Amino acid sequence: MAILQTTVSQTAISRTKNRAIRGVAVLLVMLLAACSMDQRYKRQVSGDESYLDTAAQKPLKVPAGMILPLRNATYDIPQGSQQGAVGKQLDIRPPVQPLVLLNGARTEYTADTSKLLLENGPQNRDLWTQVSRIVENNHLPIASRQDANQTLITDWVKWNRADENEEEQFAGRYQISVQQQGYQSALLVKSLGLRQANNPVTDGIKVQRYNVAMLNTLVQGLYKIRTDTENNQVARGAGSLDVQSGSDDSGLPALIVRAPYATVWQRLPAALSKIGMKVGDHSRSQGAITVTYRAISNSDWDALGTKDPALKIGDYKLQVGDLGNRSSLQFTDSKGNTLNQQQNDSLIVVLQAAFNQTGTK
Template identity: 60%
Template sequence: MTYSLQKSMVAKVVGISLVMLLAACSSDQRYKRQVSGDESYLEVPAQKALNTPAGMILPVQNGDYDIPPVTLNGAVGKALDIRPPLQPLALLNGSRTQISGSTATLLLENSAQNSQLWPQVVRVVQDKGFTIASRQDASQTLTTDWIMWQRQDEDVQYQGRYQISVQPQGYQVAVVVKLLELQQQTNPVTEPSQLQRYTGLMLNTISEELDSQATARENALANRTSGSLDVQSGADDTGLPLLVVRGPYSVVWERLPTALDKIGMKVNDRSRPQGSVSVTYRAPGSGTWNDIGARDPELPNGDYKLQVGDLDNRSSLQFIDSKGHTLSQSQNDALVAVFQAAFNK
C-alpha cells in the first residue's frame, strides 16, 4: 500500500515537471534568434608567432597576405541574432521602398489615383488601433503614441513611437515612417538592427493595409465594370507594338488569366505591382479557335513575358519572347481579334 502511494506520488511529480518543462519550452523564443550547433569556434586559441629553428633562413617577408588584427565588437555565440533584416514590402502597383536606419519610405506615383493617400494612411493607423498623439492635416504628418508590437520571435515585446507623413516629391509621393523611440520593458533600445526591424515593421503594416484598400476598391470597380473589353493594336513610346485594351488596369488584370487560358497560354507567375505575367504558350487545336471565334495567330510556341501597363481608363499588353524581343507588328495585329474574343466570350 505504501509502495503504491509512493509510486503514485512519483508519477504525479514527474508529470507536473514535464508539463512545466513543455510550457517553458513553448514560451522560450530564443531558438528563433540564436544559432544552433557547436560553439567550439569561440574557444579557438589565439594565433602565435612562427618559431623557427636557430640558423634557418626564412624567405623575405611579404605583407601582401598578412591578416590585419581586428577588434570584434559585435555579438557572438548565442548572443548573435541570426534573423535576416526585415525587408520593406513594395506591394502597391508601381511602388518602391527604401529603408535606412530609423527611416523607411514607400514611394508611389504622384497621380490622381494616389491623390487621397493621406486620408488613407490615417485610416490605416486608426483601423489598426494605433493611438494618434498628434496630427497635422496641413502638413500631412502624425505622431503615434506608444505602440506595443506582438511578435512571436520575441520573448519580451518591444514598443515604439512613430512619425508618419505623406510628402509629395515631384512626380512621386512618399509615405515616410520615422521611428522616434524604441523600448523594451521601458529600457531604451539603440541597437541598429532592431531599430531598422521595427521601422520596417510599421512601413510594412501601412503598405499591406493600403494594398488591401486598393484591392477592395478595384474589386468593387470590377464588379461594376463587367461589360465587354475592346482591344486595338497600338505602340509604346519607342514604336514597339502592343495591344491596347479599353478597360482600367484592375479590370483587365482580373480578367486576364481566364482570357489567357482560353487561347492556350498557361500562367506560370504574375506580379500585380510590377504588372508582369509569365506565360507558356502551346498552340491549341483548330477547335479552340472555332469556339472563341478567332483565327489562329500562328504565334510560336514557347515562354513569354506579358507586360501589363496602366493607362488610366485603358491598359496595354506587350508580349516579350524568351530572347527579349517584342512581337512583330504582324504577330501583334493577329492577337487583336484573339484577345477581343477571349475577353468577351
C-alpha cells in the same frame, strides 16, 4: 495472511508509482511552461559553441638558418578585432525588410527613418486620407495630428511579438507624414523613441527593426485598400472587353485593352489559356508574364469564333502596362523581339473573343 500482506504490498507499490508518475508529469508541465514563457531560444543560435574558445592565431616562428619556400599571401586571414555580440548574445533573427507590395513603389530606410516612394498617380491622390484611415483601423494611439501638414505623432505603440518575452516587449513612438517630392509622394515613418520594459533602447538595429515594422503596417493597410478597390473594379468590369491596336512610347506595336489594369490582370490568365498560351512565372507588381504558346485545334478556334493567328509556337514574354482606364499588352518572343504590327493585329480578334468568353458571369 500471506495473501493479505502481498495485496497490501502491491497496493503500496502501486501508490508509490502513481505518485512518481504524477511528480514527473508536474515537472514536465513546469518545464514546458517555462519554455513557453522564455522566447530567447527564437533569437539565439543553437548548437556547439566551442568555436568561441578557439585560440588566436600565432605567427609562425622559423628557426634560425631555415629557408622557407616561397608563399602566396592571397588566402591569408587578416588580423582584426570583432566588436559585437557572440554566442547566445547574438540575435540571429534576419533584419526586417520594408514590404514592396504596391505597383511602382520603392523604399529607402536608415536606422530611424523609413520611406515609401509612390508615383503621383490616381491611386495615391488621397494618400494621407488612406494612411489616416489605416492608423485608425489599427487602433494606433495618436498623441498629436496636423492634417494641414499631413503629419501625426503616435503615442507609445506596443509591439506584441511572439519572439520576445512577454515582460520584455518593445514599444515605440513615431512621426508619420506624407510629403511631395517632385513627381512622387513619400510616406515617411521616423522613430521618436524606443523602449523595452520601460527602459530606453538606442541600439540602431533594434530601432530600425521596429521602425520598418511600423512602415510595413502602413504598407499592408495600403495594399488592402488597393486590393479591395481593384476587386470592386473587376466586379464592375465583368463582360466584354474592347481590344485595339496601338503602340508604346517608342513606337513599337502593342495591344490596348479598354479596361483598368486590375480587370485585365484578373481575366488575362483564363483568356490566354483559351488561345493556347500556358501562363508561367508572373508578377503583378511588375506586370510581367511568361507564356508558352501551343497551337490549339481548329475546333477550338471555331468555338472561339475566330481563326488561327498563325503565331509561331514557343515561349513569349508578355508585359502588361497600366494606362489608367486602359491597359497595354506587348508580346516579346524568345529572342527579345517585339511582335510586329501584323502579328499584333492577328491577336486582336483572338484576344477579344477570349476575353468575352471568360468575362461573363
